[in-house]
Amino acid sequence: MSNIHVLDKHTAELIAAGEVVERPASVVKELIENSIDAGASFVCVEIENGGVSLIKITDDGSGILRDDVPTAFLRHATSKVRVQDDLESIGTLGFRGEALASVSAVARVELLTRTANEMAGTRYVIEGGEERLLEDTACPQGTTIIVRDLFYNVPARMKFLKKDVTEANAVAGVVDCIALSHPEVSFRLIRDGREELLTPGDGLLESCIYTVFGREFSKGMLSVDYRLEGIHIHGFVSKPAAGRGNRTMQHFFINGRYVKTRTAMAALEQAFKGVIMTGKFPSCVLHIDLPPQTVDVNVHPSKIEVRFVNERPVFDTVYYGVKSALQSSPVSVPIQIPETNEYVEKAPTARTTATQTAARTILSDSLHTIDRIRSAESKESVSKPGSVSFRDGGELPYNRPVTVPEIFFEDAMKSETSQDEAAVKAEVPITQEVT
Ligand SMILES: Nc1ncnc2c1ncn2[C@@H]1O[C@H](COP(=O)(O)OP(=O)(O)O)[C@@H](O)[C@H]1O
Ligand SMILES: [Mg+2]
The missing domain is CATH 3.30.565.10 (Histidine kinase-like ATPase, C-terminal domain)
Incomplete structure (x- = not known):
């Protein structure tokens, strides 16, 4: 039988x-x-x-x-x-x-x-x-x-x-x-x-951010608009003084799709390195537009994870875009919203924390599912040395190996410390202490 x-x-x-x-x-x-x-x-x-x-x-x-x-x-x-x-x-x-x-x-x-x-x-x-x-x-x-x-x-x-x-x-x-x-x-x-x-x-x-996140959040954002090698990044980042204790307010969109992208997240935080306090994270609402054939969204049914054909240009565009926004605006430029806008006045501002936490839960649930599948597929590759661990790893547990652009290692290479490259790669400090 x-x-x-x-x-x-x-x-x-x-x-x-x-x-x-x-x-x-x-x-x-x-x-x-x-x-x-x-x-x-x-x-x-x-x-x-x-x-x-x-x-x-x-x-x-x-x-x-x-x-x-x-x-x-x-x-x-x-x-x-x-x-x-x-x-x-x-x-x-x-x-x-x-x-x-x-x-x-x-x-x-x-x-x-x-x-x-x-x-x-x-x-x-x-x-x-x-x-x-x-x-x-x-x-x-x-x-x-x-x-x-x-x-x-x-x-x-x-x-x-x-x-x-x-x-x-x-x-x-x-x-x-x-x-x-x-x-x-x-x-x-x-x-x-x-x-x-x-x-x-x-x-x-800007008016959408205002409506969704409220007045307080939107008032200190810096505008980002930058193009490099066919990639366009536009949107807003928080000013350095408005660092948060976690990454819940980092929002990335690739070709109009909400995604979790470690490449963009790492580039954002690298650009803030030295200007934001240790343990604090920048917020952003950043749209990245790039040729569709250079990004694969067909990674998981939830379509929240993407793969880039080449991560480097994406990293560079986010990094330099954010960096130039920070440099050109030492004093924050508040988003201009007409105060009389009816929608704006009626806008809910109080549920941000609860909904963001919830959104984060569902999104990171999806990532967990992906990780579980991957983990079952390849036990070895999940936690071997070389994976990047973020300081607030508990916030967004995500420990499979990723390719990290060399820009992360530049400072470490230049430094006089005795850390070898493997050790540096094993724990990449995304946010550096302000000295
Ligand atoms: N709100 C809608 N308006 C117009 N067409 C729709 C709508 N929802 C679904 N469709 C049609 O139904 C098809 C199947 O939808 P769906 O199962 O979500 O698959 P997919 O979006 O991947 O094509 C879509 O390709 C589209 O042609
Ligand atoms: Mg559909």
Whole structure:
């Protein structure tokens, strides 16, 4: 008798869905990214009970053609990639064709959508991967997707969900990060019937930062705008005196995608070396735009980790961009925000800490997952000497080897100390004591 068999479709779907849909915040991330890819200028996110009982995303994007609707919910069905070569230069946030299939496998999903040229809209209901209804409906152009009872058919996953408030904070953190990644889109977050966030969508990063993080945070930021070797870095960094005790306020975006990048983080901190107190970390909201073929975003289903074909130019652009911002602005230049802006006055400013912590949790959870997978793949490579350990390693545990540009070692090479290169490489001090 044989032991090995191919899993039935339903079980295979549930397993695959687990990679993309970990918690309500990951559903929200995927669905908002779809709205951005659809060219929306306004995206509204509504959640109830931390997103477990309801997530509703409404956009004014392109909509989905009636004939395409059922296909959109099949795994590996996408309009964004056609052939292998397309993977070399991904210009959209999505491309794996997995989100709708995954979400509909573990929840009750209702979709309302209409494209510009269709007279009638489409209403589609799919529950636990089973199609229930496809009918005409009246709706404006764009897409509304309603996700109810997340994990209703996966009790094991349900057990891992945290308290509603924690899940809701994680959702808010994701909306914050994505709002910062696309200042030209207006984002609205309604949490249990209460509006929590409304970004102006005026295309100005500074007004978006103000709305998301509040007046105090935004008032002392320095503007960064720098180009090098086809890479453009723009955004804001904190002034040195505003150093923080951790890295929670470091936000990097590559081609409009929120990512965790050690290369950019290391370059940022290297640029602050000598001007920021030991143990303090700079904050930033930095957009890095570079040719899509020079960065691989297809590293993990969560698409939060990226690999650069060549790290050096990315490091250099961030380093010199930040350095010149620091040098050219010895006195901080406050972000200019019109005080009368209605959105700004209504802006929430108090939830920053909670949501950032939550966002950080979900993002670093993703990194943990990646690390676990890697660790299983290659036990050896995870903690061997040569990996970089950051001083606040507890903040962002992430101990697999990375390639660190030589610029880190320049000072060490020049110094008279007897440290050999291996020892230096084993622990790269990102923040140096101010002497
Ligand atoms: N909000 C939306 N507006 C327009 N089209 C959408 C929207 N959400 C999903 N789609 C369509 O459904 C397809 C499948 O979505 P998804 O499963 O998230 O995969 P991916 O985003 O990787 O292509 C997308 O390629 C897109 O064509
Ligand atoms: Mg998608």
